[in-house]
Amino acid sequence: MARSKYPKFSEVQARADFPAILKHYGIKAKPAGDELVCSCPFHEDKTPSCFIHPEKRLFKCFGCGIGGNIFEFVRLKENLGDSGHELGIISKIIMDVCDIPLSDVTGNRASLRKPRGTSKVHTETTKKEKKVSEVNKPLSFQLHLAHNIPFLKSRGICEEAERVFGLGVAKRGTLRGRIAIPIHNRNGELVAYCGRFASEYPPEGEPRYKLPKNFNKGLELFNLHRAMALKLDYVVIVEGFWSAIRLHMLGVPCVALMGSHARQTQLDLIVTSGFKRAYVVLDGDEAGRLGAEKATIDLAGYMMVRRIDLPDGIKPDTMDQKWIDQLV
Ligand SMILES: [Zn+2]
Structure with a gap:
């Protein structure tokens, strides 16, 4: 060698x-x-x-x-x-x-990509993820969506963002009436739609987010292909779709874990996508802080990592300018 x-x-x-x-x-x-x-x-x-x-x-x-x-x-x-x-x-x-x-x-x-001390984490995660799906196949169809959604406006998502992210309300199928959020793989191929309930308060028993059963979200990072296209040397890691959409529209290269826990495949994607520096900015709650600590440790051997803990109840889609200033 x-x-x-x-x-x-x-x-x-x-x-x-x-x-x-x-x-x-x-x-x-x-x-x-x-x-x-x-x-x-x-x-x-x-x-x-x-x-x-x-x-x-x-x-x-x-x-x-x-x-x-x-x-x-x-x-x-x-x-x-x-x-x-x-x-x-x-x-x-x-x-x-x-x-x-x-x-x-x-x-x-x-x-x-094999620093000492992480092999155990790797095997455990891989075993768990294998049960779902090892690769998310690109979809062979696209949903018909209605645009101009009042709920998105109320969330501060402008028409331009709606267009860039291809957001719309599904007209039929299992996501009918929900806001469909297209999820792409690193190559920009559409691999799933996430259906977000179109108000803050879904009725009891209705999940706020719906993902296809066979879709393994741990294999993808929401917005990775767009973040890479910005050709900056850093990436901001957040939990949710709205946070990623907001920061992306501000010109910040941003990916969402679609949860507070970064899976091994997601970390591998970050390490191998050409970024030299990562900001971990998860939600201001217990799960977010735990997730941020783990992601920071896992990425620390590969790149410069900065972790920014938000105050309780604050998320990147609601944080004010002083936090955003740290990311640009
Ligand atoms: Zn200090």
């Missing part, structure tokens, strides 16, 4: 020593359970509110909401961007500070 002379991102991440990095920047941290806590270096922090998980090499400030992996930490400290060149600089800083020899971090590229 040919060995690259360049450091591998996931290998640097796996060997990085967070306490050494803190010391390098003159940041004093105290132990707090499995974690370390320090005054946040990224905002005016009166009480120590920045937590560092040395083993996972992640940080999270509960004051300003900034968090991510060790690469993101160094990038912010150095005020760097995320070009390939700058990522190289960050790797070099981490390797120097943590005394990591280049020979330790230049594994062969074929194993790039």
